[in-house]
Amino acid sequence: MKIYISATLRIFFGRNPVIEIPGESIGETLNNLTDEYPEGRKVLFEESGELRRFVQIYIGDENRTAKEYRNVKLPAGTEILLLPAIAGGSPNASLIPDDRRKAALLDDSEVERFGRHLLLKDIGVKGQKRIKAARVVVAGAGALGSPVIQYLAAAGVGTIKVVDFDDVSLENLQSQVLHTTRDLKRPKVASAKDKVRNINRNINLEAENIKLEADNIVSVIDGYDLVVDCTDNYKARYLISDACVLCGIPEVFGAIYQFEGQVGIFNLNGGPCYRCQFPEPPETGLVPTCAEGGAISPLPGIIGSIQANEALKLIIGIGEHLDGKLLVIDSLYLQSRILQVRKNPECPVCGTNAAITTVEDYDYEDFCGLKAREEEIPIEGLTPEELARRIENGPPVTLVDVREPHERSILRFPGVIVIPIGQLARRKNELNPEVDTVFICKEGKRSILAINTLREAGYAGPMYNLKGGMDAMKDIIFTHEGAWL
Amino acid sequence: MTLLKQCCLPDHLTFGSDVRHAIELAAICAYPNEACGILLGHSETGTVEKALAMENRTGKGISGLHYRIDPLDLYRQERRIEKEGYDMMGFFHSHVEAETILSDEDEGNMIPGMIYAILPVFHGKPGRIQTYGKTGTDGKATEISIRLEEKAKQ
Numbered sequence: 001m002k003i004y005i006s007a008t009l010r011i012f013f014g015r016n017p018v019i020e021i022p023g024e025s026i027g028e029t030l031n032n033l034t035d036e037y038p039e040g041r042k043v044l045f046e047e048s049g050e051l052r053r054f055v056q057i058y059i060g061d062e063n064r065t066a067k068e069y070r071n072v073k074l075p076a077g078t079e080i081l082l083l084p085a086i087a088g089g090s091p092n093a094s095l096i097p098d099d100r101r102k103a104a105l106l107d108d109s110e111v112e113r114f115g116r117h118l119l120l121k122d123i124g125v126k127g128q129k130r131i132k133a134a135r136v137v138v139a140g141a142g143a144l145g146s147p148v149i150q151y152l153a154a155a156g157v158g159t160i161k162v163v164d165f166d167d168v169s170l171e172n173l174q175s176q177v178l179h180t181t182r183d184l185k186r187p188k189v190a191s192a193k194d195k196v197r198n199i200n201r202n203i204n205l206e207a208e209n210i211k212l213e214a215d216n217i218v219s220v221i222d223g224y225d226l227v228v229d230c231t232d233n234y235k236a237r238y239l240i241s242d243a244c245v246l247c248g249i250p251e252v253f254g255a256i257y258q259f260e261g262q263v264g265i266f267n268l269n270g271g272p273c274y275r276c277q278f279p280e281p282p283e284t285g286l287v288p289t290c291a292e293g294g295a296i297s298p299l300p301g302i303i304g305s306i307q308a309n310e311a312l313k314l315i316i317g318i319g320e321h322l323d324g325k326l327l328v329i330d331s332l333y334l335q336s337r338i339l340q341v342r343k344n345p346e347c348p349v350c351g352t353n354a355a356i357t358t359v360e361d362y363d364y365e366d367f368c369g370l371k372a373r374e375e376e377i378p379i380e381g382l383t384p385e386e387l388a389r390r391i392e393n394g395p396p397v398t399l400v401d402v403r404e405p406h407e408r409s410i411l412r413f414p415g416v417i418v419i420p421i422g423q424l425a426r427r428k429n430e431l432n433p434e435v436d437t438v439f440i441c442k443e444g445k446r447s448i449l450a451i452n453t454l455r456e457a458g459y460a461g462p463m464y465n466l467k468g469g470m471d472a473m474k475d476i477i478f479t480h481e482g483a484w485l
Numbered sequence: 486m487t488l489l490k491q492c493c494l495p496d497h498l499t500f501g502s503d504v505r506h507a508i509e510l511a512a513i514c515a516y517p518n519e520a521c522g523i524l525l526g527h528s529e530t531g532t533v534e535k536a537l538a539m540e541n542r543t544g545k546g547i548s549g550l551h552y553r554i555d556p557l558d559l560y561r562q563e564r565r566i567e568k569e570g571y572d573m574m575g576f577f578h579s580h581v582e583a584e585t586i587l588s589d590e591d592e593g594n595m596i597p598g599m600i601y602a603i604l605p606v607f608h609g610k611p612g613r614i615q616t617y618g619k620t621g622t623d624g625k626a627t628e629i630s631i632r633l634e635e636k637a638k639q
Binding site: 004006007008009011012017043053054056058061063081083084085086087088089090093268269270271272319320323324342343 | 519521543549550551552553554556557559560563566567572573576578580581582583584586588590591593594595596597598599601607608
């Protein structure tokens with residue numbers, strides 16, 4: 001037989017490109033060849049006698065490496081090609097360094113509990129130890145936080161810090177599966193702590209019942225490996241992203257709205273941050289929050305589960321992840337796409353000449369349009385009680401409901417003019433500028449946008465905002481109605 | 486441990502600047518997938534003269550994390566370069582969004598005596614090349630330092 005020796009292996013075969021060796025099969029020929037070149041045997045075969053991983057045997061274009069071909073008789077003069085498989089890949093560095101991984105030990109009960117992980121080649125004991133050693137902050141224990149916290153706990157993440165300032169309310173229970181009826185009016189973090197304890201008592205759950213602000217966020221996230229952003233407002237998102245950049249912590253971002261969700265990984269290995277993709281928040285009131293715009297129940301389950309999955313992949317150091325990408329899922333039409341997120345060299349936080357070097361000195365309220373600007377004419381507001389007295393005692397007032405038709409069908413306000421926000425400018429003539437007009441929406445935010453829209457359109461009549469919107473008004477009982485609104 | 490008598494690696498390697506450029510170009514073109522190719526030169530002097538990009542034959546969807554050169558592609562290339570008088574020095578590949586640390590997969594597939602150059606690419610920008618090699622089949626891979634040589638203008 002003739003054996004062609006790859007240039008990569010010739011050093012072990014006397015630098016010969018082609019060697020003539022007696023033999024009737026691949027196995028016999030290789031044996032004879034390595035008898036003649038003992039150094040070659042060490043390179044081609046494991047000590048067990050198996051061919052090494054990189055050794056490939058071809059006859060013509062056919063791969064004949066498999067054992068079943070080893071003793072098949074070949075025609076005399078067949079040329080056997082002895083070639084290497086050149087392959088490799090990225091190390092997929094884990095967020096958890098080896099010293100911390102080695103320090104984490106799994107006891108018998110953990111070996112049993114995490115058996116399904118240990119069976120996975122890509123996780124195994126090393127991966128599970130990394131999960132155990134991980135320290136993760138979950139910002140928000142609401143809709144997205146519910147699956148994230150529960151899956152991270154179930155997976156065995158050693159330390160989970162949950163940050164949320166809110167209490168559980170009845171409307172939360174539609175999608176926040178971490179909480180139950182028994183948790184109503186309890187802090188969400190207390191409810192989260194109980195659930196995690198029920199999943200695994202060995203998880204160290206740190207509950208922080210605080211609102212993330214510029215003066216506390218660094219102390220909240222510093223020293224942790226990863227932050228999972230499960231918040232529902234722009235101020236918190238920018239604050240978390242900026243703090244992550246400044247503290248050098250990667251972030252798994254998630255957001256939901258109605259039927260659509262987004263997941264992305266920011267600030268990993270100097271990659272793009274949230275600001276690179278979204279340099280500015282939308283105008284106040286333009287994009288309703290989930291509390292205003294709604295979201296279908298399982299959507300946070302889908303998006304939060306993907307966030308938890310991405311977090312675990314980063315912790316273990318496996319797979320392909322959403323670094324520099326934004327996964328957008330439309331659950332209504334079952335479509336998804338991945339958008340590339342480019343690093344913005346002009347980014348004020350992670351760009352070349354970053355202007356934001358500390359979160360304490362940055363005005364997030366102002367940036368997100370939550371603060372009245374000096375040049376803006378202040379908007380006067382009425383509390384639900386003030387409005388109720390005004391309706392009952394006069395003088396007369398015009399009420400304008402700027403909510404969408406499907407919102408009004410949930411809770412109606414009697415005696416209102418219905419003008420959805422998009423129609424206000426062209427229907428301004430329906431309003432009497434001689435009479436005080438009160439604008440009503442769900443939370444009292446879109447009504448501010450409505451007033452500003454009418455001002456820009458030149459409407460000069462007196463305008464008031466119902467503070468807190470319909471949500472605040474629903475506990476008011478009018479004498480003539482004798483029932484909740 | 487099985488050590489091979491004939492297999493020795495140079496302490497230092499010399500890369501021509503156009504070799505570095507060729508590796509970087511291949512990595513940028515392949516980004517966000519891994520680039521791969523072969524290194525040609527003169528093993529006696531430890532000089533790498535040429536970097537030839539090869540097709541990354543890993544399956545769709547995983548080429549951002551892995552590379553594979555088809556053995557038959559390599560065979561055809563070997564036949565071609567034999568005529569040019571170069572030695573097969575080793576291989577290069579890029580690590581996308583990852584450091585130049587050898588992965589278990591990289592190390593498991595190393596052929597003793599061959600040089601393996603890794604170029605990290607972070608968000609489309611190439612980093613510093615690092616080269617590795619293995620002297621024994623069971624031994625650990627070692628880092629080999631590289632001297633970059635600018636070619637004199639003619």
